[in-house]
Amino acid sequence: MPTFKLDGQDIPFEEGDTIIRAAYRAGIEIPHYCWHPGLSIAANCRMCLVEIKSGRQMALPVLKWDEKKKEYVEATKPKLQPACQIPASEGMEVAAQSDVALKAQESTQEFLLLNHPVDCPICDQAGECKLQDYWLTSQKKLKRKHTEPVHKPKGVRFGPTIVYDAERCIMCTRCIRFCDEVAGDHVLDMRERGNTNEIVLSPGRELDNDYTLMTEHVCPVGALTSRDFRFKARVWFLKSSPGVCNGCATGCNSWVDHDPRYQRVYRLRPRDNEAVNAYWMCDDGMMTYHGFHEDRILTGRVRAGGRVNEAPRELAVQAAAKVLEKVEKGKLAVVLSAVHASEDNYVLHKLAKEHFGTDHVYLTARPDWKGDDILRHRDHNPNRAGALAVAGGKAKSMEDLVKDVESGVVTAVLSLGPSTTLNEAELAPLANLEGVGGAAHVNLTSNAGALTSAASVVVPVACDAEMSGTFVNAKGIAQQFKKAIRAPGGIKTAWETLIEIGAHLGWTVDIARLNDVRRDMPAKLPSAAGASSAPAAPAS
Amino acid sequence: MEPYYEDLEDEGSLELPSEPMRLNMGPSHPAMHGTIRMVLDLDGETVMNVDIQPGYLHRGFEKSCERGTWSQVFPYADRLNYVSPMLNNVGFALAVEKLIGLEVPERCTYYRTVLGELARICDHLTCNGATAMELGAFTPFLWLVKVRDWIWDILEQETGARLTHSFGRIGGMAKPPTEQLADTVLAIFPEVEHAMLESEKLLMKNRIFLDRTQNVGKLSQERAIAMGCTGVVLRSTGVDYDVRKANPYMFYDRFDFDVPVGHDGDNYDRFVCRFEELRQSIKIIRQALEQMPTSGPVNSPDVRYVFPEKEDVYNSIEGTIAHFKLVMEGLKPPKGEVYSFTEGGNGELGFFIVSDGSGTPYRVRCRPPCWYNLAACKEMLTGDMIADIIPTFGSINMIGGECDR
Numbered sequence: 018m019p020t021f022k023l024d025g026q027d028i029p030f031e032e033g034d035t036i037i038r039a040a041y042r043a044g045i046e047i048p049h050y051c052w053h054p055g056l057s058i059a060a061n062c063r064m065c066l067v068e069i070k071s072g073r074q075m076a077l078p079v080l081k082w083d084e085k086k087k088e089y090v091e092a093t094k095p096k097l098q099p100a101c102q103i104p105a106s107e108g109m110e111v112a113a114q115s116d117v118a119l120k121a122q123e124s125t126q127e128f129l130l131l132n133h134p135v136d137c138p139i140c141d142q143a144g145e146c147k148l149q150d151y152w153l154t155s156q157k158k159l160k161r162k163h164t165e166p167v168h169k170p171k172g173v174r175f176g177p178t179i180v181y182d183a184e185r186c187i188m189c190t191r192c193i194r195f196c197d198e199v200a201g202d203h204v205l206d207m208r209e210r211g212n213t214n215e216i217v218l219s220p221g222r223e224l225d226n227d228y229t230l231m232t233e234h235v236c237p238v239g240a241l242t243s244r245d246f247r248f249k250a251r252v253w254f255l256k257s258s259p260g261v262c263n264g265c266a267t268g269c270n271s272w273v274d275h276d277p278r279y280q281r282v283y284r285l286r287p288r289d290n291e292a293v294n295a296y297w298m299c300d301d302g303m304m305t306y307h308g309f310h311e312d313r314i315l316t317g318r319v320r321a322g323g324r325v326n327e328a329p330r331e332l333a334v335q336a337a338a339k340v341l342e343k344v345e346k347g348k349l350a351v352v353l354s355a356v357h358a359s360e361d362n363y364v365l366h367k368l369a370k371e372h373f374g375t376d377h378v379y380l381t382a383r384p385d386w387k388g389d390d391i392l393r394h395r396d397h398n399p400n401r402a403g404a405l406a407v408a409g410g411k412a413k414s415m416e417d418l419v420k421d422v423e424s425g426v427v428t429a430v431l432s433l434g435p436s437t438t439l440n441e442a443e444l445a446p447l448a449n450l451e452g453v454g455g456a457a458h459v460n461l462t463s464n465a466g467a468l469t470s471a472a473s474v475v476v477p478v479a480c481d482a483e484m485s486g487t488f489v490n491a492k493g494i495a496q497q498f499k500k501a502i503r504a505p506g507g508i509k510t511a512w513e514t515l516i517e518i519g520a521h522l523g524w525t526v527d528i529a530r531l532n533d534v535r536r537d538m539p540a541k542l543p544s545a546a547g548a549s550s551a552p553a554a555p556a557s
Numbered sequence: 558m559e560p561y562y563e564d565l566e567d568e569g570s571l572e573l574p575s576e577p578m579r580l581n582m583g584p585s586h587p588a589m590h591g592t593i594r595m596v597l598d599l600d601g602e603t604v605m606n607v608d609i610q611p612g613y614l615h616r617g618f619e620k621s622c623e624r625g626t627w628s629q630v631f632p633y634a635d636r637l638n639y640v641s642p643m644l645n646n647v648g649f650a651l652a653v654e655k656l657i658g659l660e661v662p663e664r665c666t667y668y669r670t671v672l673g674e675l676a677r678i679c680d681h682l683t684c685n686g687a688t689a690m691e692l693g694a695f696t697p698f699l700w701l702v703k704v705r706d707w708i709w710d711i712l713e714q715e716t717g718a719r720l721t722h723s724f725g726r727i728g729g730m731a732k733p734p735t736e737q738l739a740d741t742v743l744a745i746f747p748e749v750e751h752a753m754l755e756s757e758k759l760l761m762k763n764r765i766f767l768d769r770t771q772n773v774g775k776l777s778q779e780r781a782i783a784m785g786c787t788g789v790v791l792r793s794t795g796v797d798y799d800v801r802k803a804n805p806y807m808f809y810d811r812f813d814f815d816v817p818v819g820h821d822g823d824n825y826d827r828f829v830c831r832f833e834e835l836r837q838s839i840k841i842i843r844q845a846l847e848q849m850p851t852s853g854p855v856n857s858p859d860v861r862y863v864f865p866e867k868e869d870v871y872n873s874i875e876g877t878i879a880h881f882k883l884v885m886e887g888l889k890p891p892k893g894e895v896y897s898f899t900e901g902g903n904g905e906l907g908f909f910i911v912s913d914g915s916g917t918p919y920r921v922r923c924r925p926p927c928w929y930n931l932a933a934c935k936e937m938l939t940g941d942m943i944a945d946i947i948p949t950f951g952s953i954n955m956i957g958g959e960c961d962r
């Protein structure tokens with residue numbers, strides 16, 4: 018691989034790489050605002066100016082103050098080049114830390130802060146703001162300008178999700194380029210020039226495509242803020258753990274930003290993965306974290322005499338065991354879930370095979386949603402491939418289940434997850450199972466849904482943020498996600514709960530930890546071994 | 558030293574134990590500061606062996622420093638030698654400034670000298686007063702602690718706190734000196750000198766005091782050096798090692814002062830050395846107050862390390878960012894490690910600090926002078942009488958907060 022020298026260090030690069038991209042791959046950050054690895058090159062922020070020492074050096078004539086002569090004398094200084102735009106070439110010598118380059122970074126940073134409002138205390142970006150970071154690394158000085166800054170519109174509603182503050186904006190155009198190049202929706206543009214520059218919407222439009230939150234994500238400063246996250250949390254209190262979006266079969270990699278003090282998730286951020294989602298996520302995916310806290314099932318539910326009673330989790334587990342005790346061999350329907358992790362589905366399937374000896378395996382899933390050519394997959398489920406793999410490649414549908422229940426092929430149902438394509442009326446036979454031979458429908462779920470309403474016993478289980486697991490996306494890539502927060506009130510993961518129920522039924526299995534599940538899963542199942550690699554460098 | 562019971566031998570009926578008696582002293586013994594346990598092997602009243610067990614005041618100072626910011630170490634440093642907290646504050650600030658390469662304005666250095674030497678005066682007044690009290694002379698203790706209290710008033714006037722000032726800052730001090738600093742300090746000196754003189758009058762010709770201190774708790778020069786003793790404990794044996802002279806930091810090379818030394822290394826020498834050092838501290842403060850600029854900044858102007866003025870914080874984004882970065886992430890010294898040492902209340906107070914370039918210390922190691930002096934205490938006590946333990950232990954000025962950290 019060819020290399021060039023950056024501040025004396027050899028940096029390998031691929032054909033066509035710019036200096037900044039090669040350095041980024043090597044884990045070295047050249048200060049920048051407008052450059053983003055996933056967007057085109059604008060080279061307008063001038064923060065990444067570097068000195069190129071090899072080849073024919075360009076020099077600019079300047080006047081320099083001569084202390085001895087007490088006058089300005091003619092001198093030259095090297096012409097700096099934007100590292101984001103200059104392609105790397107073999108043997109090139111680049112200095113990003115030379116005096117001239119550092120001076121340029123300092124000046125650029127001072128220029129960008131010239132009219133910046135004193136907003137850090139009320140700005141959501143504070144703590145992860147490039148202006149703050151580069152002030153410390155590049156500028157380090159107090160303000161020299163003491164006139165009133167230029168004022169521009171603040172708190173402009175760009176759409177249902179995004180608010181724009183023109184005073185904080187440094188005109189890097191990342192948001193414009195994102196909409197143009199990735200979302201394919203030319204909804205943002207820039208107007209005016211100089212210090213009256215601002216980002217505007219296309220006339221008659223709102224920023225309302227499916228990727229609006231990414232404009233906030235690419236914004237290096239606090240100009241664009243997400244209405245969902247605004248004023249909710251301070252980023253320095255948040256910890257990130259690697260997650261996988263449960264919105265669709267693409268399986269975008271995410272950072273689950275949570276506050277460990279409150280055990281609460283406050284937002285998702287895309288986690289760079291060139292093989293899956295590059296640097297992006299869609300709006301609906303970004304909002305899936307609401308499901309970790311909203312519409313949760315936190316206590317057990319046991320139906321008795323036509324009434325649904327709330328019950329402590331332990332009682333619900335016992336009730337579930339009692340119901341399942343009565344099932345005749347081979348008469349149990351097991352419903353795998355396309356929204357649950359492979360581990361959950363595997364243990365459920367194992368319990369069905371080993372203890373109940375049943376072949377009636379069904380798969381429940383959310384109905385399809387709107388897909389697109391960017392990230393959104395038509396399949397609204399994160400783990401259909403993983404659940405099907407557990408079932409040996411084929412599982413019957415929910416319609417089949419309703420038919421089988423009605424015809425009496427199965428007398429009891431053990432289901433996972435809340436979602437299904439059927440509505441409550443269609444699920445009525447499941448809800449009415451109770452009368453048939455005393456067996457019934459047991460549902461393990463983290464959130465409320467149609468399937469939950471049609472259950473005789475509901476046992477609460479952990480949601481994705483509360484467990485480590487694996488999703489297999491539509492491309493067949495198995496991706497692991499890690500537990501971010503604790504499940505409330507002693508709730509356990511679905512696979513742990515299943516083992517607990519199994520223990521009441523006399524099913525013994527040598528599984529105690531997550532690794533035991535993963536070790537137990539047949540090698541051909543996408544599990545620990547095939548899971549996605551460690552996260553790439555943090556997004557810029 | 559086996560006792561010989563000649564008279565009783567004939568009687569045959571009475572058998573006295575000939576093996577040493579084991580006695581626990583402390584940690585709840587008042588003379589042990591509540592923080593030291595001594596296991597004594599006694600033969601009659603003679604100390605045959607002593608096992609000194611510190612650690613009852615261990616608070617995890619060094620580990621605690623690794624979870625906050627660099628500035629948040631100051632309150633912990635206060636509680637090292639809590640009899641002279643300002644010296645610890647200055648010592649730690651100097652260490653971090655050495656790592657950064659940060660220069661503080663002259664005014665700040667003089668200010669630190671004045672406050673630091675005031676703290677040293679408090680330290681020695683307390684120690685000598687307590688030593689006298691432990692020998693039954695209560696009056697000097699009251700006199701000396703009375704003037705110490707007046708010095709605390711000055712420290713309160715300057716810092717807002719009497720004991721735990723947390724006044725040091727990296728790159729400066731929390732506040733500039735008050736206008737009345739010089740006046741109040743100079744006004745207190747005659748009182749301090751008077752109290753010292755009166756106490757000396759009571760003690761220095763007092764048979765009991767002399768008998769109980771001279772040739773008691775002796776430490777040889779060789780052993781003191783071998784054990785790593787510093788401060789008064791070392792100087793009382795005749796070694797003129799004072800960090801202020803041997804490795805002048807701040808402006809100690811600009812001042813005219815002497816390093817008093819003893820020659821026997823006993824309790825008496827340590828007592829006299831302390832009083833003499835006290836007079837030298839007064840001499841230093843007088844010179845420092847004279848040389849100190851009356852106006853000008855106290856803090857370094859480098860806003861990467863020192864808080865900008867509130868006016869800048871509220872009115873400019875650069876000031877806000879500087880403030881934000883310092884509060885939320887803490888100042889970030891460059892990667893590296895440094896050992897910085899100063900003359901603390903009872904010896905060489907050293908800070909070995911390691912930075913990984915982040916806002917949190919990677920390692921803060923404190924060299925507590927007490928620790929080494931306490932180690933030497935065993936040799937001082939062995940062979941002396943049990944009643945000598947208390948004045949000897951008092952005269953090494955072991956401060957639990959610093960020794961146990």
